[in-house]
Every structure is written in structure tokens, then in C-alpha cells.
Amino acid sequence: MAEAQPQGTGPQGTGKAAGGRGAQLAHTGLRPGWTTGACATAASTAAYTALLTGEFPDPVTITLPKGQTPSFALAVEELAPGRSTAMAGVVKDAGDDPDVTHGALVRATVRALPAGSGVVFKAGAGVGTVTRPGLPLDVGEPAINPVPRQLMREHLAEVAARHGGTGATADVEVEISVDHGEEIARSTWNPRLGILGGLSILGTTGIVVPYSCSAWIDSIRRGVDVARAAGRRHVAGCTGSTSEKVAVALHHLPEDALLDMGDFAGAVLKYIRRHPVERLTICGGFAKLSKLAAGHLDLHSARSQVDKGFLAELARRGGADEALAGAVAEANTGLAALQLCTAAGVPLGDLVAATARDESLAVLRGAPVAVDVICIDRAGMVVGRAEPRGPGEDRQGSPQR
Numbered sequence: 001m002a003e004a005q006p007q008g009t010g011p012q013g014t015g016k017a018a019g020g021r022g023a024q025l026a027h028t029g030l031r032p033g034w035t036t037g038a039c040a041t042a043a044s045t046a047a048y049t050a051l052l053t054g055e056f057p058d059p060v061t062i063t064l065p066k067g068q069t070p071s072f073a074l075a076v077e078e079l080a081p082g083r084s085t086a087m088a089g090v091v092k093d094a095g096d097d098p099d100v101t102h103g104a105l106v107r108a109t110v111r112a113l114p115a116g117s118g119v120v121f122k123a124g125a126g127v128g129t130v131t132r133p134g135l136p137l138d139v140g141e142p143a144i145n146p147v148p149r150q151l152m153r154e155h156l157a158e159v160a161a162r163h164g165g166t167g168a169t170a171d172v173e174v175e176i177s178v179d180h181g182e183e184i185a186r187s188t189w190n191p192r193l194g195i196l197g198g199l200s201i202l203g204t205t206g207i208v209v210p211y212s213c214s215a216w217i218d219s220i221r222r223g224v225d226v227a228r229a230a231g232r233r234h235v236a237g238c239t240g241s242t243s244e245k246v247a248v249a250l251h252h253l254p255e256d257a258l259l260d261m262g263d264f265a266g267a268v269l270k271y272i273r274r275h276p277v278e279r280l281t282i283c284g285g286f287a288k289l290s291k292l293a294a295g296h297l298d299l300h301s302a303r304s305q306v307d308k309g310f311l312a313e314l315a316r317r318g319g320a321d322e323a324l325a326g327a328v329a330e331a332n333t334g335l336a337a338l339q340l341c342t343a344a345g346v347p348l349g350d351l352v353a354a355t356a357r358d359e360s361l362a363v364l365r366g367a368p369v370a371v372d373v374i375c376i377d378r379a380g381m382v383v384g385r386a387e388p389r390g391p392g393e394d395r396q397g398s399p400q401r
Contacts, residue, residue, distance in 0.1 A: 035203025035205075035207065036092060036106055041151045046108075047086040047110040050077065050088065058073060058077070074088050086109070087108065088107070091103060107178070108175070115171055118170075119173075122142060123142030123197065124178075125178075126177050128199060134336025134339070135335070143190070145201060184198075220264060227259070230257075236248075237268040237280065243284045247281055266363065268280075273367045285377070286377060311329075312328040318346045328340055338383060351384070357372065373386040
């Protein structure tokens, strides 16, 4: 299990309690945990250190994207004769989040490659392989997402530099496996998305934010209260840390104007309806905000799904012909639908943003709040925007549902 908790007032470790995301997360009172990506980084760092030195660091400390430095105890370790391979594993601690991977043993097996090979990732037992397009990884790739890959590369490079690897970048094969991962993955959306053979290695911050409907909605309300008390006239409801960075970059908002909305778009809109601010920016992933555009106020995958038929109708309104609309309706993911439309010059991202804005105004029921919407992709690139619109202004037409 991880031996250290993030420093600061909450999982983000901001150390600021006055308001914003850090204070909002602290308000839930729930214990954060670690992503599979953080566990894989710790395991691969320990394994590569042993490959070069003959000794496993235990506990092994890593640095997460926001600067936290958790330490992880090793649950298993094995160094092959002649140091041909090294394997280390850590048990995932998801904190107070009801994560299906809580308690899973994440292993990393590292073997040296010729100089210049770089880091090559391999899916071991219990880690899935991508078999369909529309995900942030190419078909045939191990289901190890881009941010965990980068985090592992950085840590392995540091080990190489410290202990005499092949150069500034490590030259190794890293095989990530999860005990019983294929069985656990049956409780996830992986099979439906075409990720076969096991789990995905995920995480953008390295930290699992505990999930509790009542606690999270209450924290959203407190976040609005703090922003209003500070005199903020413009707040942003963001679905995660990546969208929060985009909102800050575009609107230069202070920390106490940021609301960690998560999946609870309805909670933000209903509370701001009763406690208005002049302007609300909603920023999030394209797929999640397509659910808001379709009228869903809870964006969690267990309670709402991306409606590709709805996206196809939006695409038609944006000029898509029937062949493209049909392809959108049959797309594997919302991202795949967006990519099809982008290639054809159909502004599906803008259409989703505008429709999500208008759905938000409908929930606000005439409250004196102007709303704008920003859709992003997994890399944080803006793929759709809708300019601010307030109550009483003309709504953009939405397809019938």
C-alpha cells in the first residue's frame, strides 16, 4: 500500500484552504488514493533501479505531475539471475473511492534493450490491448494511457542518469501486468470500448479523487459560496484537472473561482440558479459535454452514455452528409465521432459546445448568468467552444431527442 498521503489540504496538495479546488476536495473529508498509472510508475521505477544496482528501493518514492511525492511499499520483487529482468509490484490503494481496482497488484517487469531503443511498453497479463479506433492510443497498443507512459519515461530516465543506464533516456522494455486484471476488467467499460485482455493503466494526476455523490455535491456548493464571498463574478465548472488548466489559461481565473464539477453538471447549475454569478464557464472533455448537450445532468459513465445517434443528428445540422452521419452513429467512441467530423470539416465540437450551453441555460431557468462552454480532447486541446450567452437570448436549435 502507499505509505504517504498527499501533502496539503486535499488530493491536489495545494496547501491552500481559502477556496478553489484544493479546499473543495478537502471539504469532502474523504481519503484520496492512487491511480494505476502512479502504481505502475512506482513499480517500474523500483524494478529498473534493481536492474541497474541489484537492489530494490523499498519504499519507492515518485513525483506526481502536481509535485506530490508519495512513497509506495513493494508487495513483490524478483531479480532474475544475471539481472536479465527485474520485477516489482505494488498494491493499489484507491483510498475511500469505490474503485474496482482497489487492492489490485500492479506489476512492472523491466528488461534492458539496446542503446537508442527508448522505453517500449508491453501489455502483460491483466492489461488490455486496444483493438478499436477512437481512443488516445493506436490500435494494437497496450492500454497504458499517454500520461502514465510519460510519467514512467521521466522516472526511468532519472534512474538511468543516477545509476549508469545507457544515457539520458532509459532503453528498456516495460511490461505492466495486473493480477486478475482480465477478470476485474469485466466490471469496466473496457470490453465495450474494444480494450481486450484486461484493464487500462490510467491517471492524469496520479491521484484517485474519492467518489461520493453527497459529499461531492456539497463540496460544489461550498465552492460556489467561497467564490461569491470573495466577490468573484466569473466561475468555471470543470470536469477534471486537465479542463481546469484550460479554463485558467483561457480566462485567467483565480483558484477560488474554480469548481471541481466532476460528473455533477446538474449540481453546479442548480446551485448557481439559486446563488447566481455573472458568468459560468463549463469546461470538460468532448464526450462528457456531449452528454450534457443531450440533456444529461449526471455525466458519470454508470448513469449516462454518449449518444452517437444524437451526435449524428448534430453533425447533420453542421452539414454532414448521410454517409458521414451514419459513420458518426456507428463510431466506437465520442472521440472517434469527433475525429470523423473534423476530417470532413464539420464543426461537431462547436455544435456540442453550443447545445450544452443552451441546455445549461434551460436548467438555469432565467437566472442572471451568462454561460459559455469549452470542449477539450484528452490532450487538453480545445475542440469546441460556445461564446457566452445569457437568459433571454436566442437558443441554438437542438436536435429532437
